[in-house]
């Protein structure tokens with residue numbers, strides 16, 4: 550049975566069809582609003598359109614269950630716009646995560662050697678007795694599937710720390726499917742939304758592989 554759902558669609562429009570308070574955790578890596586272009590000329594849809602990205606926060610707030618987390622990857626360049634949008638929707642800041650890179654991804658006034666994400670809360674989640682450090686080591690994905698692909702090794706600890714087995718994890722800007730893969734690998738239900746059909750197809754195939762891996766591992770553990 551396929552318990553995961555990868556939806557080809559626009560984030561806000563699609564979220565409007567979801568029931569209120571149906572999602573346990575959101576982990577997402579939206580366009581950073583920097584008009585990104587990689588060395589091969591690949592771009593990210595809507596990376597130049599605040600309107601197409603920031604409208605997602607009120608819908609995320611509505612679909613999330615109370616007292617839960619939204620992990621938002623976000624660079625520094627458009628942080629004023631992002632923080633205004635999440636605060637107006639009702640989210641509060643519960644932490645800031647930083648990954649140090651052992652390479653430089655770019656340089657201008659300084660060398661770019663870190664990635665960051667904001668831990669946002671809806672309501673007041675319970676304190677975690679085994680809290681994740683907010684300084685973590687980066688793993689480079691290789692950007693094989695997507696120009697701004699995150700490594701599963703980076704996303705998995707977030708899904709594990711901020712959700713429980715069987716819970717539903719949403720990524721409304723799914724790209725090549727990394728959040729859904731991370732969720733499927735550790736027994737969470739994944740829902741992803743992505744505008745580009747080619748990334749949806751890729752995400753579905755990656756998630757099917759992760760689901761098979763999880764099922765095999767579960768069977769082996771039960772047999773041992």
Ligand SMILES: C[S@@+](CC[C@H](N)C(=O)[O-])C[C@H]1O[C@@H](n2cnc3c(N)ncnc32)[C@H](O)[C@@H]1O
Pocket residue numbers: 558559560561578579580581593594595601602694695697698699700721722723724725726727728742743744745748
């Ligand atoms: C930064 S990328 C996510 C990459 C992903 N973390 C991965 O590992 O592959 C953001 C994605 O959001 C998608 N996107 C942009 N605007 C969107 C919208 N309004 N609704 C749904 N998807 C959107 C883009 O096509 C892009 O694939």
